[in-house]
Amino acid sequence: MRTLKRILKHQGLFRKKFNTDILEAAMFIQDKITSTGNQQGYRWMHLQCTQHGITITRDNVQILMKLLDPIGVQIRQKKRLRRRQYFAKGPDFIWHLDSYDKLKRYGLCINGCIDGFSRYLIWLNVYTTSSNPRVIAGYYMEAVSSRKGCPSLMRGDKGTENGHVAHMQDFMTDRKGFHLWKKYRESKN
Template sequence: MSDLDELVRLYFRLSFSNKEILAILAHSYQTVISIRTLKRICKRLGLFRRKNQSSLEEVLAFIQQQIMTNGQMQGYRWLHLRAVQYGFVVSQDTVRRIIKLVDPQGVELRRARRLRRRQYNCRGPNALWHMDGYDKLKPYGIAISGCIDGFSRYVLWMEAYTTNNDPKLIASYFLKTVSFANGCPERIRADRGTENSSVEQMQIFLRRNHADNFAGEKSFIYGRSTANQRIEGWWATLRKQSAQFWISLFQTFQDDGHFTGDFLDKSLLQFCFLNLIQDELDDVVNTWNSHKIRPSASATSGRPVVMYSFPELHRAEDRLKPVVTDEIIVCSEECTPKGQYPCDETVFELCCLLMAENDWDAPRDPLVAADLYMRLREEILQII
C-alpha cells in the first residue's frame, strides 16, 4: 500500500471530509489530487461513509461498552466520531437512536445541562493559549495539567501526574510544546497559582525581543480561573468523557474503606492507575482534536486540528512567534520533567516485587487495575 493510501486511510478514519483531506494533502505533503481521484482511492480501499454499513449488533455493543466505561455524558456526535475512528461505518442518526434506546437517562441528563455561553473571539491559532490545572482527582493523588489554543480549541497538552503544583514541572510541558511547534504563543492566560510562575518567566523571556504589541511582559495574562473560558469549557468535556468514571471508581474505594487518603493509598492508586489515566487522556484529546465543532455566532467552527494547522482555511493567521534554539536550551535547564516512576520510588519497587512473586499481571484496564490495587494494598498492610 502506498504512502498516499495510508494518509487517505488515516484522515478518513479521523472522519475528515473530502475537502479537508485534500487541503491537508496539499499543504502538509505537497500532494495535489482531484476530488475524483480521492473518491477512487477511497473506493479501492473500501472506505465508505454510508455504503456497507456495520452491523447494528456490533455498533450497539460498541456504544454500550463506551457508555459503561466512560459514563452517561457522551453525546451522539462524540460517540459517532469514536465509532468511525474504530472502523465502524454508521450514520450519526443511527448512533443517536441507539443512545436514546440504551441510555435514556443519559440523554435527559445532557438535555438538562444546556448553558448560555459567553462570547469569545480570538484572531488565530497561537494568539492565546489557556493554561490551567484540573484538581478533581487530586484527593486521590492524581493531578492533571492542560493547555488549549483559544482560536481552534486544539488541546496542546494534557498531562496526568502526581502533582500539578510544581512550577518547573508545568514549565516542562510548556517548553516541550514550544519546542515541537518551533515557536511560542503571542500570549498565555493562566490563573495566579504559583505553579504558573516558571511558564510566565519563560514566556516573557522568549518574547522579550519581539516587536508586536504583546511582546515582553504583555505576553502573559493573569486572571481568575473561572474566567479562563476555553480551558474551563474543556474541563467540562473531560469530566463527561473520562474523569467522572475515575472519580466514581475512586469514591467507591473510599466509601468501602479501601482508600483513606494516606501516603500509601495515594501511592498505590498512582502505581495502578496513573498510566491508564494518561492513556485515556491521550485518547480523549485525540478524539476532541479531530471532532467537528458546530457553527456558532461567537466562534469559528470546524475541527480543532484543522483550524490549528490550517488557519488560512478559516480566514485566520497563525500568530506563532519564533524562538531561538539556544534560548530553549537555557529554559530547559530550569525544568523538571515527569519522573521515572508513577509513584514514590520505594512503593514502586515494593509493588513490582510483590507482582513478580505472585505472578500478577500489569494493569491493562480499569477492572484489572482495581483488582491489583486491592491485592497490593492487602499484602502491604499485612507487612507493615
C-alpha cells in the first residue's frame, strides 16, 4: 500500500477530494437547460459538467435538475418526448430521398423516395450500387416522367449520389436552392 501511494504521489495522481461549488454547478446546469439540453437527462448533464471541468456527483446533478427543471424531468420520466412538428403544403410539395446501405456487402443497395405530404412511396428500388449519381438521377427522372411533374422541394443527405438530383431539381424548378440537404445530428436527440 505504501508503494502504491508513493507511486501515485510521484505521478501526481490523486482521488478527487473536492467538488465544485454547488451554486456554480447550478448556474452551469441552468444555462445548459435553457440553451441545448432541455430534453436531456441527468446522465448527459453530468457528462457535460465533467467535460467543462465541473466536479460534481451524479446524484447532485439529478437533484439540481429536479429543482431547476421539474417539468422536463416529469416529461422524461413519462418517456414522452416533445416531437418536432412536420408540415408539407400539399402533394408533391416535398420529396424525401435516401439510401439504405446495410445490405451492400450482399450486393443489395436500396434507394427510396417518399412524398412528404401523403407519405406516398415515389420509388423504392434495389440495385447493385447506390453511390452512383447517374443511377439515382435515373430513378428521379423516371418518377418525374411518370408523375408528370417534379416536387417544389427535394430533401436528401449530402452524399455523392444525390448531387445530380440536386442539379436536376434546380434546373426543373428554374431556381437554385430547392434541394434541401439533410443535416446530420451532432448528438442522438
